Amino acid sequence: MATRKLTRSEQVQQTILYPVDWLEERSGLVGGIKYFLFRKVPGDINWFQTLGSATLTAFIVQALTGSILAMYYKPDPNSAYSSIQHITNDIFAGWLVRGMHRWGASVFIILMFMHMGRVFLFGAYKYPRELNWIIGVLLLAMGLGEGFTGYLLPWDQTAYWATVVGININGTAPFLGPFIAQFLQGGTYINADTLSRFYAIHMLMIPGAIFALIGLHLYLVIRLGVTSPPWSKEAAGTGSLVPAGQNGHRSGLTRFRPRKGKAS
Amino acid sequence: MPSDRVVERRRIFQQYKADVKERGKPFYPYAMLHDTIMSLVVVCVIVGLAIVWKYTTPGDHHSTAAGWLGKLYDKPADPGTINFVPRPDWYFYFLFYLLRIFKWPESVVLGTIGIPTICLVLLLSVPFIDVRTERRLSRRPVAVVAAVLVVLSMGILTYKGATAKEALGTELLADVPHWAQKQGFQNNPKAVAGAKIFAVAGCLNCHQYLGVGGGFAGAPNLSAEGAKNKGIAFQIAHLKCPACVNPGSPMPSFAGLGLARLTLLANFLEASKGPK
Numbered sequence: 001m002a003t004r005k006l007t008r009s010e011q012v013q014q015t016i017l018y019p020v021d022w023l024e025e026r027s028g029l030v031g032g033i034k035y036f037l038f039r040k041v042p043g044d045i046n047w048f049q050t051l052g053s054a055t056l057t058a059f060i061v062q063a064l065t066g067s068i069l070a071m072y073y074k075p076d077p078n079s080a081y082s083s084i085q086h087i088t089n090d091i092f093a094g095w096l097v098r099g100m101h102r103w104g105a106s107v108f109i110i111l112m113f114m115h116m117g118r119v120f121l122f123g124a125y126k127y128p129r130e131l132n133w134i135i136g137v138l139l140l141a142m143g144l145g146e147g148f149t150g151y152l153l154p155w156d157q158t159a160y161w162a163t164v165v166g167i168n169i170n171g172t173a174p175f176l177g178p179f180i181a182q183f184l185q186g187g188t189y190i191n192a193d194t195l196s197r198f199y200a201i202h203m204l205m206i207p208g209a210i211f212a213l214i215g216l217h218l219y220l221v222i223r224l225g226v227t228s229p230p231w232s233k234e235a236a237g238t239g240s241l242v243p244a245g246q247n248g249h250r251s252g253l254t255r256f257r258p259r260k261g262k263a264s
Numbered sequence: 265m266p267s268d269r270v271v272e273r274r275r276i277f278q279q280y281k282a283d284v285k286e287r288g289k290p291f292y293p294y295a296m297l298h299d300t301i302m303s304l305v306v307v308c309v310i311v312g313l314a315i316v317w318k319y320t321t322p323g324d325h326h327s328t329a330a331g332w333l334g335k336l337y338d339k340p341a342d343p344g345t346i347n348f349v350p351r352p353d354w355y356f357y358f359l360f361y362l363l364r365i366f367k368w369p370e371s372v373v374l375g376t377i378g379i380p381t382i383c384l385v386l387l388l389s390v391p392f393i394d395v396r397t398e399r400r401l402s403r404r405p406v407a408v409v410a411a412v413l414v415v416l417s418m419g420i421l422t423y424k425g426a427t428a429k430e431a432l433g434t435e436l437l438a439d440v441p442h443w444a445q446k447q448g449f450q451n452n453p454k455a456v457a458g459a460k461i462f463a464v465a466g467c468l469n470c471h472q473y474l475g476v477g478g479g480f481a482g483a484p485n486l487s488a489e490g491a492k493n494k495g496i497a498f499q500i501a502h503l504k505c506p507a508c509v510n511p512g513s514p515m516p517s518f519a520g521l522g523l524a525r526l527t528l529l530a531n532f533l534e535a536s537k538g539p540k
Contacts, residue, residue: 036291037290037291037292037296038290038291038292039290039291040284040285040288040289040290040291041284041288041289041290041291041294041295042283042284042287042288042289043287043288043289045295047298047302049295050298050299050301050302050303051302053299053302053303054299054302054303054305054306056303057302057303057306057307058306058310061306061307061310077341081337081340081341084337085326085337088325088336088337089325089326095314095318095325095336096311096314096315096318098314099313099314099315099317099318100310100311100313100314102314102317103310103313103314103317103333104310105353106313106353106354106355107306107309107310107313109355110355111306117411117415120390120407120411121401121407121408121411122399123394123398123399123400123404123407124399125390125391125394126273126391126394126395126396126397126399127273127277127391127395127397128273128277129391130391130392133390133391134388134391137384137387137388140387141384144355144356147353147355147356148352148356151352151353154337154338155340155341156337156338156339156340156341157338157339157340157341157342158335158338158351159338159341160341160342160343161350161351161466161516162350162351162352162353164350164516165350165481165514165516166350166352168507168513168514168515168516169363169376169481169514171507171512171514172372172373172376172377172512172513172514173373173376173377174373174377177377177512178512189505189517190343225280225281225284226295227280227399230399230400230401231400231401234287235399236279236280236283236284236287236288237276237277237279237280237283238279238283
């Protein structure tokens with residue numbers, strides 16, 4: 001009886017897990033996600049180390065609200081301004097989506113700087129994580145580029161004149177400057193095509209690059225691991241190895257108490 | 265053969281991996297819980313800002329009235345405008361203010377391109393400048409001092425950029441009779457009319473004239489522009505397309521003002537021979 005019941009429940013389990021196994025057999029994704037979730041991180045990590053994922057969250061908010069705005073926004077000098085008014089005043093919760101995108105940009109940029117400051121003070125850019133620091137700096141530059149190109153899109157006075165001067169300042173750079181200015185404007189002067197060009201850069205080119213760089217950034221975080229706070233007495237990598245079994249009294253955010261009787 | 269430093273840092277990383285394997289905690293649920301809480305806080309802050317932005321804006325939201333967090337939008341873009349204030353979003357104020365520090369034409373490229381490029385290159389090379397394995401702040405005085413200086417200077421530049429006063433066209437109009445008297449063009453109606461356009465068209469957001477205005481992005485002082493005797497035709501051509509006449513000029517085109525206004529402006533500039 002007992003064996004027969006077990007077999008049945010096993011059968012049910014197998015039926016439920018079949019799609020998961022199917023996916024795992026063909027992609028290895030399930031194993032990858034398991035590795036991501038259950039990989040070990042140092043026990044003494046700290047609230048400051050949540051700034052990276054907070055930055056990612058802010059970026060996801062930007063991507064989602066930006067996609068919704070793109071459904072209503074018209075990147076053409078004759079209708080851009082009125083489409084922004086339409087979003088703000090007529091569309092259901094349009095003001096909320098636009099406000100979240102407008103202010104999410106500031107939050108995203110602040111969080112990028114704070115995350116960078118944390119990595120700098122923790123010395124987390126040191127061997128073997130140099131490459132991830134470089135990717136992070138590129139992401140910061142891309143984020144500022146998003147801020148610059150997005151500022152023009154409401155096509156109001158502030159946006160227009162700040163961008164005219166911004167492009168002209170780009171144009172003063174030696175050698176490459178005039179080419180950059182011409183590329184941004186889509187011509188020798190700011191014109192009707194400039195707005196749609198900024199729109200394409202803002203919602204296709206730079207976000208695509210940001211997605212790719214975030215992927216690399218996370219891959220390296222998972223591959224190389226998270227650093228302990230430098231002041232931690234049990235910082236991983238300092239060689240102060242606590243013998244197994246005595247690790248129940250450690251301070252830190254992710255306090256972990258091994259179960260008694262289980263070999264650790 | 266690898267140097268001692270390379271051997272040492274490899275050993276430390278191997279030790280790190282062994283330590284984490286030995287005493288680390290799984291990412292889920294421990295670290296993930298805190299990441300999730302922090303992410304929720306971020307989303308709440310963003311939603312909160314959006315709500316404050318909308319609900320502190322007075323009037324119907326078709327107007328350009330400003331709430332606590334500024335306007336919902338400014339007036340529609342008008343390339344033919346006769347008054348504009350070039351002001352970027354707040355997180356660019358530090359760059360914006362750099363352009364006010366480097367106001368002389370010869371040095372402006374330092375503010376626009378030089379310093380930002382140097383900062384970016386320095387930032388990229390941080391891991392190659394600081395190659396020691398030491399991570400404790402008490403043993404990294406140079407890094408700490410550098411971090412404090414960067415935060416201080418960016419904070420001060422952002423603050424100065426936020427509080428920098430633009431020249432207001434309506435206030436500057438009151439200066440026109442004073443300019444006419446000092447430059448001696450009271451009896452030249454075209455120059456006086458041009459001076460009024462000059463006052464309201466935003467020229468003084470960048471240029472300086474008889475001690476008022478700008479000093480932004482390397483724009484020259486125009487108090488004695490007429491003494492160069494470049495001629496009305498040159499001034500009009502320059503106002504229409506500054507970079508065509510003066511390659512590399514960051515000044516925007518004022519062709520939108522129309523030929524009649526540009527002619528008056530040119531007359532004003534040519535009549536400005538310097539204070540008497």
